[in-house]
Amino acid sequence: MRTPFVVGNWKLNKTIAEALALVTELKNQLGSVRGVAVGVAPVFTALHSVAKRLEGSSIATCAQDVFWESSGAFTGEVSAPLLADAGVTWAIVGHSERRQFFGDTNETVGKKARAALAAGLGAIVCVGEMLAERDAGRTLDIVDSQLAGGLVDIAGDVATQRLVIAYEPVWAIGTGRTATPAQAQEVHAHIRKRLTEQYGAQVAQAVRIQYGGSVKPSNAEALMSQPDIDGALVGGASLEASDFIAIVKAARPS
Ligand code: PEP
Numbered sequence: 001m002r003t004p005f006v007v008g009n010w011k012l013n014k015t016i017a018e019a020l021a022l023v024t025e026l027k028n029q030l031g032s033v034r035g036v037a038v039g040v041a042p043v044f045t046a047l048h049s050v051a052k053r054l055e056g057s058s059i060a061t062c063a064q065d066v067f068w069e070s071s072g073a074f075t076g077e078v079s080a081p082l083l084a085d086a087g088v089t090w091a092i093v094g095h096s097e098r099r100q101f102f103g104d105t106n107e108t109v110g111k112k113a114r115a116a117l118a119a120g121l122g123a124i125v126c127v128g129e130m131l132a133e134r135d136a137g138r139t140l141d142i143v144d145s146q147l148a149g150g151l152v153d154i155a156g157d158v159a160t161q162r163l164v165i166a167y168e169p170v171w172a173i174g175t176g177r178t179a180t181p182a183q184a185q186e187v188h189a190h191i192r193k194r195l196t197e198q199y200g201a202q203v204a205q206a207v208r209i210q211y212g213g214s215v216k217p218s219n220a221e222a223l224m225s226q227p228d229i230d231g232a233l234v235g236g237a238s239l240e241a242s243d244f245i246a247i248v249k250a251a252r253p254s
Pocket of ligand 1: 009168172173174175176212213214215233234235236237
């Protein structure tokens with residue numbers, strides 16, 4: 001059975017002090033929750049402090065992005081080995097905001113995923129269609145090309161251990177509009193089918209596929225009880241401890 005994985009993507013929010021206050025509350029309140037893996041993704045400036053505060057807890061510190069080169073003349077970038085050095089264990093790559101505002105492409109998302117995995121981090125590879133693409137009936141084609149670019153040269157044994165796919169329909173991110181459990185499950189099942197074609201059933205059954213897009217305490221359980229939905233990538237609702245804790249608790253297998 002796959003352990004659900006719930007990650008809070010804080011985006012461009014929270015000072016170091018605010019980040020520490022939130023993770024301290026999460027650490028205290030989620031200590032007894034079993035059967036769910038949990039992570040938080042603060043801004044770069046708070047990563048090291050958050051990772052230190054989370055030492056001794058099972059909550060993972062995740063980066064919101066990563067650059068594909070390890071070091072060199074790349075002003076403004078942060079590499080996977082340096083994230084690991086700061087205590088980070090997972091990196092999100094290909095978030096739709098990175099694709100939309102910062103030029104990430106299927107190819108660069110693949111490079112970022114490979115760099116994260118090569119440095120020993122886990123990689124959360126985000127995919128998802130825009131509203132016009134869904135309306136045009138192109139959802140599965142878009143997800144296919146994002147997967148094809150994002151998963152180049154990732155070996156099956158590495159995928160089993162440290163690859164997570166996040167399906168995030170762009171029209172549901174930060175909009176309050178969520179995919180229905182059936183809409184999300186359809187795409188998740190399709191992603192698992194593609195993973196089966198690429199890696200075989202054993203690996204495909206092990207890889208977790210998170211749903212993201214306006215996940216809230218009120219819809220979390222219905223979404224995460226779908227057979228191919230293995231947790232959530234949570235934006236807005238992860239900024240409040242009580243909402244995020246309720247979502248983590250909703251992910252527990254019944
Ligand atoms: C996200 O940013 O990954 C996300 C899903 O945001 P929200 O939960 O706010 O829609």
